Amino acid sequence: xxxxxxxxxxxxxxxxxxEFQDRGFLHGSMRTIANNAGVAIGNVYRYFKNKExxxxxxxxxxxQCFLRMEVHKQEICSFEEIVxxxxxxxxxYKIQLLIIVDKSKGTxxxxxxxxxxxxxxKSLRESLWxxxxxxxxEVKDPFIFxxxxxxxxxxxxxxxxxxxxxxxxxxxxxxxxxxxxxxxDKRFE
Amino acid sequence: xxxxxxxxxxxxxxxxxxEFQDRGFLHGSMRTIANNAGVAIGNVYRYFKNKExxxxxxxxxxxQCFLRMEVHKQEICSFEEIVxxxxxxxxxYKIQLLIIVDKSKGTxxxxxxxxxxxxxxKSLRESLWxxxxxxxxEVKDPFIFxxxxxxxxxxxxxxxxxxxxxxxxxxxxxxxxxxxxxxxDKRFE
Amino acid sequence: xxxxxxxxxxxxxxxxxxEFQDRGFLHGSMRTIANNAGVAIGNVYRYFKNKExxxxxxxxxxxQCFLRMEVHKQEICSFEEIVxxxxxxxxxYKIQLLIIVDKSKGTxxxxxxxxxxxxxxKSLRESLWxxxxxxxxEVKDPFIFxxxxxxxxxxxxxxxxxxxxxxxxxxxxxxxxxxxxxxxDKRFE
Amino acid sequence: xxxxxxxxxxxxxxxxxxEFQDRGFLHGSMRTIANNAGVAIGNVYRYFKNKExxxxxxxxxxxQCFLRMEVHKQEICSFEEIVxxxxxxxxxYKIQLLIIVDKSKGTxxxxxxxxxxxxxxKSLRESLWxxxxxxxxEVKDPFIFxxxxxxxxxxxxxxxxxxxxxxxxxxxxxxxxxxxxxxxDKRFE
DNA sequence: AATGAATGAGCATTCATTCAT
DNA sequence: GATGAATGAATGCTCATTCAT
Numbered sequence: 151x152x153x154x155x156x157x158x159x160x161x162x163x164x165x166x167x168x169e170f171q172d173r174g175f176l177h178g179s180m181r182t183i184a185n186n187a188g189v190a191i192g193n194v195y196r197y198f199k200n201k202e203x204x205x206x207x208x209x210x211x212x213x214q215c216f217l218r219m220e221v222h223k224q225e226i227c228s229f230e231e232i233v234x235x236x237x238x239x240x241x242x243y244k245i246q247l248l249i250i251v252d253k254s255k256g257t258x259x260x261x262x263x264x265x266x267x268x269x270x271x272k273s274l275r276e277s278l279w280x281x282x283x284x285x286x287x288e289v290k291d292p293f294i295f296x297x298x299x300x301x302x303x304x305x306x307x308x309x310x311x312x313x314x315x316x317x318x319x320x321x322x323x324x325x326x327x328x329x330x331x332x333x334x335d336k337r338f339e
Numbered sequence: 340x341x342x343x344x345x346x347x348x349x350x351x352x353x354x355x356x357x358e359f360q361d362r363g364f365l366h367g368s369m370r371t372i373a374n375n376a377g378v379a380i381g382n383v384y385r386y387f388k389n390k391e392x393x394x395x396x397x398x399x400x401x402x403q404c405f406l407r408m409e410v411h412k413q414e415i416c417s418f419e420e421i422v423x424x425x426x427x428x429x430x431x432y433k434i435q436l437l438i439i440v441d442k443s444k445g446t447x448x449x450x451x452x453x454x455x456x457x458x459x460x461k462s463l464r465e466s467l468w469x470x471x472x473x474x475x476x477e478v479k480d481p482f483i484f485x486x487x488x489x490x491x492x493x494x495x496x497x498x499x500x501x502x503x504x505x506x507x508x509x510x511x512x513x514x515x516x517x518x519x520x521x522x523x524d525k526r527f528e
Numbered sequence: 529x530x531x532x533x534x535x536x537x538x539x540x541x542x543x544x545x546x547e548f549q550d551r552g553f554l555h556g557s558m559r560t561i562a563n564n565a566g567v568a569i570g571n572v573y574r575y576f577k578n579k580e581x582x583x584x585x586x587x588x589x590x591x592q593c594f595l596r597m598e599v600h601k602q603e604i605c606s607f608e609e610i611v612x613x614x615x616x617x618x619x620x621y622k623i624q625l626l627i628i629v630d631k632s633k634g635t636x637x638x639x640x641x642x643x644x645x646x647x648x649x650k651s652l653r654e655s656l657w658x659x660x661x662x663x664x665x666e667v668k669d670p671f672i673f674x675x676x677x678x679x680x681x682x683x684x685x686x687x688x689x690x691x692x693x694x695x696x697x698x699x700x701x702x703x704x705x706x707x708x709x710x711x712x713d714k715r716f717e
Numbered sequence: 718x719x720x721x722x723x724x725x726x727x728x729x730x731x732x733x734x735x736e737f738q739d740r741g742f743l744h745g746s747m748r749t750i751a752n753n754a755g756v757a758i759g760n761v762y763r764y765f766k767n768k769e770x771x772x773x774x775x776x777x778x779x780x781q782c783f784l785r786m787e788v789h790k791q792e793i794c795s796f797e798e799i800v801x802x803x804x805x806x807x808x809x810y811k812i813q814l815l816i817i818v819d820k821s822k823g824t825x826x827x828x829x830x831x832x833x834x835x836x837x838x839k840s841l842r843e844s845l846w847x848x849x850x851x852x853x854x855e856v857k858d859p860f861i862f863x864x865x866x867x868x869x870x871x872x873x874x875x876x877x878x879x880x881x882x883x884x885x886x887x888x889x890x891x892x893x894x895x896x897x898x899x900x901x902d903k904r905f906e
Numbered sequence: 907a908a909t910g911a912a913t914g915a916g917c918a919t920t921c922a923t924t925c926a927t
Numbered sequence: 928g929a930t931g932a933a934t935g936a937a938t939g940c941t942c943a944t945t946c947a948t
Contacts, residue, residue: 155911174444177365180939190913192941201939291507294514297497301490308486318480325483329526337518344928369922379930381924390922533932552822555743558918568934570920579918669885672892675875679868686864696858703861707904715896722907747943757909759945768943 159197161187166204167245175205176256205257209250213259215239220269229273229331233306237323240310251307263303271299281335289338302330348386350376355393359438364394365445394446398439402448404428409458418462422495422516425455429499440496452492460488470524478527491519537575539565544582545623553583554634583635587628591637593617598647607651607709611684614644615701618688629685641681649677659713667716680708726764728754733771734812741820742772772824776817780826782806787836796840800873800894803833807877818874830870838866848902856905869897 165187169178180201184191198204219235239247251263275295282289289295305326313319354375358367369390373380387393408424428436439451464484471478478484494515502508543564547556558579562569576582597613617625629641653673660667667673683704691697732753736745747768751758765771786802806814817829842862849856856862872893880886 158911177445179937181937190911191939192914193912195940196911290510291514293498293501294511294518297494297511297515298518300497301494304493305486305490308489309482312482312485318482321479322483322486325480325527326486329483329487329523332526333522334518337521338514347928368920373931380922381931382929384923385928536932555823557916559916568932569918570935571933573919574932669889669892671876671879672889672896675872675889675893676896678875679872682871683864683868686867687860690860690863696860699857700861700864703858703905704864707861707865707901710904711900712896715899716892725907746941751910758943759910760908762944763907 158187158189158193162189162194162197162204163208167208167249170205170208170249170253171245174253174255175201178253180204202257205254208246209254209257209259212239212243212246212250213262215243216262216266229270229277230327232270232273233323233327236306241316244310248307248311267296267300267303270303271296274299278335282338285335285339287335287338298330298334302326305330344386347376347378347382351378351383351386351393352397356397356434356438359394359397359442360434363442363444364390367442369393391446394443395448397435398443398446398448401428401432401435401439402451404432405451405455405458418459418466418520419516421459421462422512425492425495426512433499437496437500441500456485456489456492459492460485463488467524471527474524474528476524476527487519487523491515494519536565536567536571540567540572540575540582541586545586545627548583548586548627548631549623552631552633553579556631558582580635583632586624587632587635587637590617590621590624590628591640593621594640594644607648607655608705610648610651611701611705614681614684619694622688626685626689645674645678645681648681649674652677656713660716663713663717665713665716676708676712680704683708722764725754725756725760729756729761729764729771730775734775734816737772737775737816737820738812741822742768743823745772745820747771769824772821773826775813776821776824776826779806779810779813779817780829782810783829783833783836796837796844796898797894799837799840800890803870803873804890811877815874815878819878834863834867834870837870838863841866845902849905852902852906854902854905865897865901869893872897 162183165183166178168186169183172178178201180194181191183204184194187194194204198207215235216239219232236247250259251266254260254262275292278295279289306323309319309322309326313322351372355367355372357375358372362368367390369383370380372393373383376383383393387396404424405428408421425436439448440455443449443451464481467484468478495512498508498511498515502511540561543561544556546564547561550556556579558572559569561582562572565572572582576585593613594617597610614625628637629644632638632640653670656673657667684701687697687700687704691700729750733745733750735753736750740746745768747761748758750771751761754761761771765774782802783806786799803814817826818833821827821829842859845862846856873890876886876889876893880889
């Protein structure tokens with residue numbers, strides 16, 4: 151580590167985030183990243199082994215957060231806790247989270263949103279099903295739970311994408327949760 | 340030789356739909372389309388100026404429906420009518436609709452889902468706002484209407500993507516509408 | 529197969545042979561081959577899947593000959609028959625043989641000369657050893673058999689590399705065999 | 718700081734020898750050499766102008782020996798003396814000799830083995846020709862002398878490459894010389 | 907004297923598009 | 928009308944070499 155190194159690394163990471171955000175992993179161009187970072191293409195490869203590695207470097211911290219979440223399933227399995235976890239990650243890694251969710255086709259993270267959704271669905275179903283059975287409500291097609299989980303998560307990320315200020319974000323997510331889950335069981339009647 | 344021409348044209352369109360559905364506009368391969376259509380690659384370019392044009396040809400009818408919907412907004416501005424329109428389009432142009440929604444990255448239709456959402460949002464907002472104001476309910480951030488519209492539309496397409504049988508589809512969409520809009524105003528209180 | 533095709537293919541093969549002969553597989557440049565063949569680089573890949581495939585196309589026939597030779601070991605195991613086989617191949621595939629022998633580093637054929645040498649050594653040893661034992665001659669280091677086989681084969685290819693006319697080639701190889709093998713057993717005494 | 722400089726220089730040379738021995742001039746990596754020598758890559762270029770120069774530095778002494786041999790040809794023209802010279806060089810510069818012979822593709826020494834062979838051939842021819850003419854033996858194609866020289870030298874280096882112990886090496890070379898040159902003239906009859 | 911970050915030409919390969927036949 | 932051979936710009940990546948520190 152000599153002069154500049156970290157600054158250059160950061161510049162590359164920043165431009166890579168822009169590029170992957172714009173064009174996704176598959177179409178993001180290493181040359182474009184290098185040019186925009188004001189760095190020769192060869193130099194990028196001093197900092198990152200290859201395109202996949204550069205992508206991973208951006209996105210791995212976010213992924214690790216979710217692995218940890220899955221490990222602690224027992225304790226935090228309530229839907230609200232999942233949402234809190236996501237928001238926690240969001241605070242620190244906004245762009246990275248949006249990249250792993252929207253732009254990771256072609257990488258090992260490609261199914262991240264799907265996994266996240268399945269995880270959320272499971273939690274949702276586990277909390278809702280007993281309630282509904284108690285009330286004698288029959289759910290004809292359980293795929294609806296997946297739809298709820300998926301659209302809710304979509305809504306969450308929509309807010310994140312748009313969000314610039316924390317108070318507004320909190321309000322929107324709070325509102326979203328009310329809209330989605332307040333008296334949710336009654337709406338199945 | 341108009342008949343022959345149309346037959347070839349249709350074969351190309353059909354294989355293009357499969358290819359774009361599978362791999363999206365950006366990754367869909369003209370060569371693959373030509374091969375699967377049993378047509379020389381050069382001949383594809385007699386029927387369609389280029390890849391974008393071929394894509395447009397597939398997707399434009401769906402887009403036109405949407406444009407018409409926008410033009411007639413006075414008459415069909417209720418949210419339910421929008422949903423009905425989408426379902427109408429869906430019946431005739433299922434694959435095309437899913438392509439324009441999911442696989443149009445890299446084309447001028449890339450923002451279709453967004454536009455559709457904005458349109459739906461407007462309608463939703465127009466029907467909801469007066470109701471809420473009557474009740475003296477204040478909505479701090481109207482972006483929430485966009486979120487509702489977007490997630491609902493997401494849910495709709497989720498069901499379409501999954502759907503194989505009409506009865507199940509209808510049930511799921513019915514359920515979805517109840518979950519999203521039943522007593523929606525109360526959930527803002 | 530339309531106009532020109534075979535002619536172009538041959539031109540590519542010919543220039544590839546020159547290039548691989550000059551610079552070996554690893555350093556031979558596809559661009560150079562394309563340029564010298566008067567063909568766009570992309571077009572080369574219509575005829576050959578990749579560099580390795582182009583190399584194989586050149587060299588595989590020669591390799592097949594030797595596989596056949598190994599299969600028929602029982603019948604043609606005498607050293608002279610091996611030489612005859614090599615010469616047979618040489619007549620048809622001179623450059624190809626020299627390429628597989630000298631320029632195949634980086635391909636699956638890289639150990640071809642070594643294998644050929646081992647094969648020749650085995651045959652030589654099997655014919656020589658009994659003779660020597662009969663005469664009570666002790667060979668302190670059997671590596672000498674490998675050296676004989678290897679240098680002889682080297683000599684063979686040297687002649688091939690130089691050879692332009694068949695009569696001269698035949699004479700040289702005849703002479704080489706006399707020099708190497710005439711009274712070879714006596715020279716161990 | 719001459720002492721320090723020489724120590725570094727030697728370390729570079731040593732690691733370069735290993736690298737060129739392993740991977741040849743063309744594939745040998747300056748970075749690897751620098752790393753293994755525990756020296757910054759830039760510093761290598763203070764000691765050696767470029768890769769070729771570093772290679773030359775390793776190999777030049779051996780080449781000089783050969784040049785001296787050529788200059789003194791009047792005195793040392795007998796074939797045996799050439800072999801002795803090679804073995805002399807071998808003792809001091811084993812690795813360097815094997816490098817210049819086997820790994821110099823891409824450098825000005827690429828044809829070293831050929832030159833050496835030509836030199837040996839000349840000497841061989843000069844000693845053999847009169848003998849043969851005396852006996853009235855006609856050699857149809859004098860290229861055979863080149864072949865003998867070349868294969869013999871090949872054998873020599875084969876033994877050197879394999880050799881680990883001096884006694885075995887001496888025995889093998891002795892055996893080789895008998896096999897190649899004992900009654901060589903008779904084998905032309 | 908020494909460092910290692912930076913450079914950029916080079917590589918094999920892909921693919922939308924063109925055009926001679 | 929139709930063919931598919933030909934084009935060449937673009938991709939990810941490597942590595943000898945340079946140069947600011």
